[in-house]
Amino acid sequence: MSEAARKIDHNTTWSETDELSVLTFNLNGETFAIEAIVVQEILDLLPETHVPGSKPYVSSVINFRGKVIPLADIRLAFGMDATDTTIDSRIIVIELDLDDEPTLIGLRTDKVYEVTTLQKVASEPPPSVGMRWRPDYINCLVKRGGEFIIIPNMHAIFSSQKERNATAQSPN
Amino acid sequence: MTNPDPISVFRTEAAELLEQIESGLLDLTRSLDDRDRIDAVFRGLHTLKGSGAMFGFDALAAFTHHCETAFDRVRKGDVPATHELVSAVLSAQDHMRALLETPNGDHDALSAALLDNLHRAVDGKGSAAAAAAPVAGASETAAAAIAAPAAGALREWRIRFSLPANAMANGTNPLGLLDEMRELGDCRIVADTARVPDLAALDPRDIHLAWNVTLKTDRPRSDIEDVFIFVMDEMELDIAEAAGEDASAAPAAASAPAGAPMAKAVVVTEREAPAVQAANDARQAKSAENVRVPAERLDEMMDRVGELVIAQSRLTQLAGTAADLGLRSVSEEIERLSGELRDTMMVLRMMPVASLFSRFRRLVHDLSRETGKEIELITEGETTEVDKTVIDRLADPLVHLVRNSIDHGLERPDERIAAGKAARGQVVLSAHQTGGEVIITIKDDGRGIDRERVRAKAEASGLVQPDQALADQELLQLIFQPGFSTAQAVTNLSGRGVGMDVVKKTVEALRGTIDIASRPGEGSQVSLRIPLTLAIIDGLLVRVGTGCYVIPLSAVEECLELSLEDDLRSRGRSFISLRDSLVPFLRLRELFRTGTTPDPHQKVVVISTGAERVGLVVDQIIGDHQTVIKSMSKLHHDVATFSGATILGDGSVALILDVTHLVAAGQHQEAQLRAAG
Numbered sequence: 001m002s003e004a005a006r007k008i009d010h011n012t013t014w015s016e017t018d019e020l021s022v023l024t025f026n027l028n029g030e031t032f033a034i035e036a037i038v039v040q041e042i043l044d045l046l047p048e049t050h051v052p053g054s055k056p057y058v059s060s061v062i063n064f065r066g067k068v069i070p071l072a073d074i075r076l077a078f079g080m081d082a083t084d085t086t087i088d089s090r091i092i093v094i095e096l097d098l099d100d101e102p103t104l105i106g107l108r109t110d111k112v113y114e115v116t117t118l119q120k121v122a123s124e125p126p127p128s129v130g131m132r133w134r135p136d137y138i139n140c141l142v143k144r145g146g147e148f149i150i151i152p153n154m155h156a157i158f159s160s161q162k163e164r165n166a167t168a169q170s171p172n
Numbered sequence: 173m174t175n176p177d178p179i180s181v182f183r184t185e186a187a188e189l190l191e192q193i194e195s196g197l198l199d200l201t202r203s204l205d206d207r208d209r210i211d212a213v214f215r216g217l218h219t220l221k222g223s224g225a226m227f228g229f230d231a232l233a234a235f236t237h238h239c240e241t242a243f244d245r246v247r248k249g250d251v252p253a254t255h256e257l258v259s260a261v262l263s264a265q266d267h268m269r270a271l272l273e274t275p276n277g278d279h280d281a282l283s284a285a286l287l288d289n290l291h292r293a294v295d296g297k298g299s300a301a302a303a304a305a306p307v308a309g310a311s312e313t314a315a316a317a318i319a320a321p322a323a324g325a326l327r328e329w330r331i332r333f334s335l336p337a338n339a340m341a342n343g344t345n346p347l348g349l350l351d352e353m354r355e356l357g358d359c360r361i362v363a364d365t366a367r368v369p370d371l372a373a374l375d376p377r378d379i380h381l382a383w384n385v386t387l388k389t390d391r392p393r394s395d396i397e398d399v400f401i402f403v404m405d406e407m408e409l410d411i412a413e414a415a416g417e418d419a420s421a422a423p424a425a426a427s428a429p430a431g432a433p434m435a436k437a438v439v440v441t442e443r444e445a446p447a448v449q450a451a452n453d454a455r456q457a458k459s460a461e462n463v464r465v466p467a468e469r470l471d472e473m474m475d476r477v478g479e480l481v482i483a484q485s486r487l488t489q490l491a492g493t494a495a496d497l498g499l500r501s502v503s504e505e506i507e508r509l510s511g512e513l514r515d516t517m518m519v520l521r522m523m524p525v526a527s528l529f530s531r532f533r534r535l536v537h538d539l540s541r542e543t544g545k546e547i548e549l550i551t552e553g554e555t556t557e558v559d560k561t562v563i564d565r566l567a568d569p570l571v572h573l574v575r576n577s578i579d580h581g582l583e584r585p586d587e588r589i590a591a592g593k594a595a596r597g598q599v600v601l602s603a604h605q606t607g608g609e610v611i612i613t614i615k616d617d618g619r620g621i622d623r624e625r626v627r628a629k630a631e632a633s634g635l636v637q638p639d640q641a642l643a644d645q646e647l648l649q650l651i652f653q654p655g656f657s658t659a660q661a662v663t664n665l666s667g668r669g670v671g672m673d674v675v676k677k678t679v680e681a682l683r684g685t686i687d688i689a690s691r692p693g694e695g696s697q698v699s700l701r702i703p704l705t706l707a708i709i710d711g712l713l714v715r716v717g718t719g720c721y722v723i724p725l726s727a728v729e730e731c732l733e734l735s736l737e738d739d740l741r742s743r744g745r746s747f748i749s750l751r752d753s754l755v756p757f758l759r760l761r762e763l764f765r766t767g768t769t770p771d772p773h774q775k776v777v778v779i780s781t782g783a784e785r786v787g788l789v790v791d792q793i794i795g796d797h798q799t800v801i802k803s804m805s806k807l808h809h810d811v812a813t814f815s816g817a818t819i820l821g822d823g824s825v826a827l828i829l830d831v832t833h834l835v836a837a838g839q840h841q842e843a844q845l846r847a848a849g
Contacts, residue, residue: 046823051827052763052813061805062825066478068804070808072807103807
């Protein structure tokens with residue numbers, strides 16, 4: 001995703017208001033946040049079914065109220081290691097528009113914290129250096145207390161398959 | 173439910189009526205003097221006219237009126253029903269459909285032409301009595317024409333009518349009735365206010381008025397009665413001819429010349445009232461039988477039932493471990509109920525194929541006239557039920573196949589007689605169910621597929637080499653190639669070379685197969701095997717490593733155990749010998765990279781993909797499993813080896829194997845292994 005497109009995304013997230021209601025959660029010790037409005041439900045761990053041949057970050061499916069939905073591990077998209085599940089592990093079910101089609105996706109998380117409100121003034125676009133993560137996967141960083149909350153760009157993560165394949169094949 | 177738009181309700185209803193009329197007309201072509209059919213068509217036309225006028229489809233109502241009049245004459249026996257008349261009304265009926273869809277479009281020219289056609293059909297073959305009647309009275313009943321003074325002479329009628337108090341609630345508008353009477357001729361209308369109650373007792377929604385009408389018209393009595401035909405059985409109506417200008421001639425004082433039409437009128441009324449009543453009854457009965465439900469609601473409900481079944485199986489598991497007897501009995505009760513609910517739900521989407529077959533009667537009728545071939549359409553197994561989606565999607569392919577049979581297959585009557593067959597060709601459309609599949613066959617007794625022409629055509633288009641040997645079935649399958657047509661000339665019916673490949677694609681998209689058989693000089697038969705439903709699959713549940721997978725049962729040929737020696741030998745070659753033929757096999761454990769050790773007694777499930785047979789090595793065969801298919805999400809669309817997923821009794825998800833893609837993936841993996849050495 002280009003720099004310009006990312007800016008637009010960044011702006012649309014903080015639409016007219018200067019505040020954003022989000023759900024915060026933990027992945028490998030980092031605090032992430034997703035817009036509360038896309039969250040459908042928070043679930044305890046469910047039996048998973050591995051899908052052979054699928055991409056590693058969506059390697060399994062779960063039964064969510066009679067629907068079969070993919071279970072994604074965005075840690076893998078951020079180059080983190082998948083850790084073992086703990087008693088705090090939860091699945092967040094979100095609904096995303098992928099190619100104009102509402103799609104339910106389960107996100108594996110290490111711990112779910114709370115629904116909170118973030119201020120726009122405290123937000124920053126992702127820095128261009130000093131990050132191992134792909135900058136276009138991150139919508140923005142928000143300072144709170146002494147830490148940063150990462151707002152990932154779910155659309156970029158789940159819809160840029162071709163791009164990812166291209167980077168995966170490149171040497172670095 | 174939100175209030176449905178009355179116009180759209182009317183449209184649906186009218187479309188149904190038109191279908192009824194059409195099927196009635198087509199039945200008539202078989203037995204022209206079947207009174208019940210004639211009455212049914214008349215009633216259909218009549219209802220259409222009335223409700224059309226009620227909802228503002230004036231052009232439709234006016235046009236339908238003429239057809240109705242024509243059928244009224246047939247009904248009364250004035251003119252015989254002829255093939256010309258039925259055809260005229262059939263084409264008129266198509267026009268009604270257009271009028272229904274675009275009420276404001278410009279239809280006048282076509283309307284006039286069709287009506288002209290209709291009148292010719294009625295009068296051209298009219299009885300002597302009808303022929304004697306003046307042309308101006310085309311809509312007049314012949315009997316009335318004889319009994320009445322010369323047409324064109326003005327007669328004065330005295331009409332008194334009052335409507336039931338609640339008539340307006342039923343959609344009757346007295347103003348409309350009055351307007352219709354004004355159209356008949358010079359009219360003097362006086363409202364009778366005698367029964368209007370005090371203001372305090374007056375309910376503005378009721379009708380309290382009665383009307384006295386003096387009408388001068390050259391039209392017969394039946395036309396006046398027609399005005400009231402919808403309300404006739406509930407209202408009080410008194411129609412009398414005033415003798416000359418003598419205003420004092422009371423209805424009872426019927427003079428001799430007026431007596432004849434009067435008597436006739438009474439007879440007509442009595443006959444008509446039950447007819448209208450019957451039509452009403454039929455409509456009511458129908459609305460009680462059927463409820464229109466949008467398909468997505470059914471799907472939603474299906475999902476809910478799926479959830480319920482899963483929750484119930486968890487309950488059963490819990491109850492099984494608990495010692496509480498009460499809990500167990502409740503759990504068993506719920507298990508039974510939810511099982512029944514699921515079965516009922518599955519049936520809800522099923523429709524009889526009759527709805528699919530019925531549209532072919534018209535097609536065959538039209539084609540028969542167009543091609544000059546005599547065709548008899550026989551339908552069998554119309555009560556066979558198939559998923560609604562299947563019916564919708566099969567319509568076009570079937571039309572194509574039936575057209576092909578008629579255009580290519582059936583010979584002209586003279587050719588048939590020369591070949592020693594009956595002049596009338598037969599097309600048999602049949603459906604029957606075997607297991608989880610429905611088999612639809614289109615069979616004709618025509619000349620059969622001309623192999624030489626197929627071959628010549630295939631050679632000309634480079635599909636086969638001139639000296640290439642082909643099995644008969646392979647040769648026949650060639651007609652499913654894109655762009656293939658043996659028709660020597662492109663006709664209106666077929667021969668554009670589009671079609672058979674589309675037919676095949678559609679059938680395959682429905683997870684079905686298509687077979688063709690043909691004997692020269694005796695006819696051809698095309699069979700479509702389609703799974704009963706797209707939502708449910710009969711599968712074989714197997715375990716590979718720790719995961720469960722479903723193999724569509726329709727692809728499974730047999731299951732056997734992988735012997736130890738075959739297993740050990742398969743480093744170099746992966747095939748087993750099965751009744752003297754070699755069947756290659758794939759280890760799903762390796763294909764899915766489960767990383768588990770194989771079970772001691774592995775099984776081979778032999779599947780067939782088209783002509784090929786392939787064995788799939790699994791760890792355990794759990795059993796057969798009827799299941800609801802859930803589609804995979806977009807994020808897994810790149811995984812072609814699975815066509816969908818399903819939810820098992822314990823709530824976990826099992827993936828459904830796409831056999832064709834699986835074999836392809838297996839070949840790919842083996843090629844990679846070979847390349848890696």
